[in-house]
Amino acid sequence: MNRIKKGDEVIVIAGRSKGQKGTVLRVLSEDRLLVDNVNLVKKHVKPNPQIEEKGGIKTQEAPIHISNVMLFNAVTGKGDRVGFKVEDGKKVRFFKSNDQVVDA
Template sequence: MMGIRVKKDDQVVVIAGKDKGTKGRVLRVIREEDRVIVEGVNRVKRHTKPTPKNPSGGIIEKEAAIHISNVMLVDAKTDKPTRVRFAEKDGKKVRVAVKSGAAID
């Protein structure tokens, strides 16, 4: 099984689509569909009925999922998008930024 390159709370940049160039934090990873939900990216409007939690109902704006191939991890060292590879460090599998060589985990 292939290791997951993007995890929850990672800082990513969108590399394709209407929000190209936008940086955001990963809120959720949906592994079965190879999708991620990124804070402030791919915002959609949903018309909702009144509920006990939201008594007024109305139109709410929330983030929709985008394909994982459309985001790249931001390298903490250079603050630029980078690919991710895996390396073994102290017997553990860790994610490594290809651009700087810095360990992510």
């Protein structure tokens, strides 16, 4: 079980997007993920008439390393570390600062 999953709200703690919050769109590998409106880059795209795609410069999210983000705790308003524990026979994630369960 990963500490950060698709749909989690995270805050960036390092890099040029430091301090930005966003929702995880995809977990690409064990250590890379895409976050909505974070780590934006410009990509030059050639036109493709087969799929009716116009050419130009597009802005899109680039992958960010999982060590540069923390799970956002809405109670404290900050990024928080995540731990694991077993409740009712299920493995759940919890915030280390206040022992609140992330997965309800």
